[in-house]
Amino acid sequence: MFADKNGRKPGIVISILSVIVFNTLFGLSTTYWMAIVTRGLLGLLCGILGPIKAYASEVCRKEHQALGISLVTSSRAIALVIGPAIGGFLAQQDHVLHAFGFR
Template sequence: MAAGAVAAPLLAKGRRVCKEGCPGCRLDQINKTNTGVPYLNFFYVWVVCLCAALPIQSLFPYLYFMIRDLKVAKQEEDIGFYAGFVGAAYFLGRTTSAVPWGMFADKYGRKPCIMISILSVIVFNTLFGLSTTYWMAIITRGLLGLLCGILGPIKAYASEVCRKEHQALGISLVTSSRSIALIIGPAIGGFLARPAKKYPNLFSEESIFGRFPYFLPCLVISALAAAAGVACIWLPVLPSIPPPPPQISM
């Protein structure tokens, strides 16, 4: 090197080196080209999160009557005791599977986790409405919570699908959709449970809604979840985080 010459830095200031196949670099390139607010992606995230959260509180308006009709309580004072286990089964499943679902989303991507969660709502929420025994109600609610691991991954997805300046908006939409679901869910459960008794002109006692008086609210929520599952088709696929390379000890 000639005397007085200044060596050029290996990495120019402000310049980022992208490695081929790097998921972080690919994500940065996607967000770099999309400079505006991704309203459509945010709408899909909002709808998916809303429908996934609807079953959380929807059962509580009719849970007392459901436990009474299942005839598991020997006396009326015990209905609240048995209802508590049904209500807690969902949250027990969520508590158990929260961390594994986060690891799954990091390894295989957010979108597969979201779609599996929506599918679990469609299947197990419908089966809960068709419960004929107390243990069937507990198992279906527990499996619903166990397989609906959308809470953590959907927040990560909402922050990754946009630029940094829009991440607060994306996460706030997730929070608002869950709050709205906690309002709409109990309303659906309260209005549509036991329809043969409330609306005898529309539903007969011999119909499926008369034989399964708590099936209609679950069916409506599952139908909304199915619509959200269709919306998942247009969710952009974000790169997953690959595992670190194995370290070779000398």
Template sequence: MASDQSTPPLRELRDENCPGCRIERIKASKTGWPLREIVIIWSLVLCTTLPISSLFPYLYFMVKDFNVAQHEEDIGYYAGYIGSSFMLARSVTSVIWGLIADRYGRKRVLLLGTSAMVVANILFGLSVNFWMAVSMRALLGCLNGLIGTTKAYASEIFREDQQALALSTVSTAWGIGLVIGPALGGFLAQVYTVARREAGNFFKGVLFQN
């Protein structure tokens, strides 16, 4: 009993300079639905999901333009390498990103991951041959340490009574991203095709007009 009475409450043990204690105080001060946190989690998960599914509508035509397949039935074979290189690289580096997030913080990994996703996606879109496309997809997978870090981040910024909401938000955003990704990829591919055709017709008319 004496030892119990001499132990100060947990609130008194919290240090003002302790990052974990500061997060706990912020969570305790919040009431109502955590809409801001939900938007953050959705954005992070969509950044992870869209690169996975957005390329499938135009991947066939991309490989065909590379002229790497000798026969049309071989296009799917090469497309499989491009599609799988992302997940292969991601499976190798996910644990490493988890260790980095534990050591240096979640936010740093999330900011680095989202920035790297933008750069790697642009480089993939600018690929001029098959091996560049495979390399850029692999690089995209290596730098994609978001999903595990996002789950850990969600469990930390949501209150204890909202943990189920936090993890279900991750799962829901993942599913929505898999739905939006192919539609967005197909739409952008169509816009690019139409724009390139119209630009070609315009310059052809300018250069060869009488």
């Protein structure tokens, strides 16, 4: 509804900024309730998938619309796997130091 009323670009920008801010706050949360509140706000303000799919269907030609929408969905699924894997790798500092030749 926000993207329909105010345009897709402001909706996408607000969603991206909310992901950056609230994921960072979630990672830095010090209490259980701070973690719950930041995840809740992240869920409320992250409405990026709808406008991105609509934008992909408008940008692509008629014969490539299915490919454009599937790329949006596939890239989101890949990011949900790769992002935590990178975070887990970086959380283990001994492995990171060894991988870059510091140990």
